[in-house]
Amino acid sequence: MLKIMNDFPNPTRYDNMTYRRCGNSGLKLPLLSLGLWHNFGDTNTLERMNAICQTAFDHGITHFDLANNYGPPAGAAEKNFGIILKTTFAGHRDELIISTKAGFDMWPGPYGDCGSRKYLLASLDQSLQRLGLDYVDIFYHHRPDPNTPLEETMGALAQAVQSGKALYVGLSNYSGAEMERAAAILKELRCPFIINQNRYSILDRNAEENAILEASEALQKGVIVYSPLAQGLLTDRYLHGNIPADSRIRTDGRFLTENQLTPAHIASLQALQQIAQDRGQSLAQMALSWILRQPSVASVLVGASKPEQLLDSLKIMNSTPFTEEELQKIDQISKNF
Template sequence: MYTANENRYEKMQYNRCGNSGLKLPAVSLGLWHNFGDTGNFENMKQMCFTAFDNGITHFDLANNYGPAEGSAERNFGKILKEDMASYRDEMIISTKAGYYMWPGPYGEWGSRKYLIASLDQSLQRMGLEYVDIFYHHRPDPETPLEETMEALAQIVRSGKALYAGISNYDGPRLEKATAILTDLHVPFVINQNRYNIFDRTIEKNGLKEKAKELNKGIICFSPLAQGLLSDRYLQGIPEDSRVRTDGRFLQENRINEDVLTKVRALNDIAAKRGQTLAEMALAWILKDGYVTSVLVGASKPSQILDNIKAIENITFSEEELKEIDRISQG
């Protein structure tokens, strides 16, 4: 039976999520990859143990994480039941619904029908009575925003989630969602969006500034650009790369010589800072206090330990920031 490290909170930094009472670790563990049926269960357990032993209290899932869909939640639920159930009150567990999960007109997007049914399924897969954060995973262009937000409100009122979140929204839609949820007196605390040195979408679509203005938290996924912002690709594409084994998210044609030149130049800056490229990339996201937490994925426990080192230095000089912008956005 797993026993947690008694000093687990000493090395982690915890940030308040907007103006709410909720705090999240600066580094959170995402279960998007490597927790599905194609993963090794013992390795999944060790990654969860390593994360928690080092102060990562937040475990982020979604209904469709796998492969196959739902399998990450099932596997995490098994780990909870067998080894970590006694630590449930020290954990923040989140899940989401919005992408395709089952056939027919009720299996995706943002209807009240889909969101409530999906969360019930997620809770059953994980063996939980509630999650701490439940997100609408992506904007729905057809369902009225009022219906989707009222569904989140109903979910929180029912006790099946403690806080509401939204994912992949832009600034204007965030503002509208906030107004609705404020009127409904819902504890809406967080936005989840892609953000990294290469992908500045949340700066361009108003989400980053609007979240700061409205006192809402931000948690970022793909902070390492699917591994590009690490030492994995400095010498080209390794044979065991996800590009070779699972091309759903990082395609080989994206890793050209121009991109690799940028990666190597960024790596040089990181080396001068005394950091790995991955550490610098995570630190860059946390540098200005706008982002509450970064979601890291991992294929082995040692990667989690490496990523946590990022919080040791999140201060950048103006010269460093200008050079990072010149390299990555040029």
């Protein structure tokens, strides 16, 4: 049996968290949501995962974001979180927002990837089984699939809602133009599409370049951001060019590589750190606050390998607004990265 903290959950857990409406829907998300992309596979201990989840919920983080392929191995994050749902979170399901996705390679053969109706609906059934749930709150298509008619993919999302296995649907990694086409189909199907999940950070302006922020605001859809700290670059871990043994550069290497830590890049990170210090924040806290200044952003996904990291991120509540001078400095530094 997992150990549950004394006096869990905290009776004042909602007092200090801000919740933003997701687009023009009725759903509100906490400013910070917990992403289970990293640190919730079988390479971690269930006790540590449980401590992270308890700390999150104790401080008003109600949204837990998964995907079918999160691990390692694929499916492990859903399985592990399912255990926490049955134990620590027993009796609290209606206070939680749980999301999952399908769209990347999940099982062998021609039906375990992309955007077909067969894959998406089968994957959702498998996710619900691993989670031990009857429904998820948000079901996403994880990435665009140019080889499947968009009408088929959106029809599968609509069917997920009609069957009662999802309350809302979302799109992940779609550009603004792709999302607009999908939204038109989902509107015709009367499907509650409310949210876009995209990569975005001070050092990665993908969500600006592909117009997803602009399109989401125009269509009144919410945005939730992942990789807000640029895989750890926007923390104090690499400010002096050192690479810790437990860094993703050492343990993974797919999303962050040693050749990104050039002397010029380290100098840019140090310049950003100075701006953060002048604001009374850490670099990571400033990076989160910078994203949340966008009106279309409902929430930012943060990962954590230990509870202390979450507690540090939570210090951004009621942070000082950015001045125009600060924003201009940040933009100039990011252009040189």
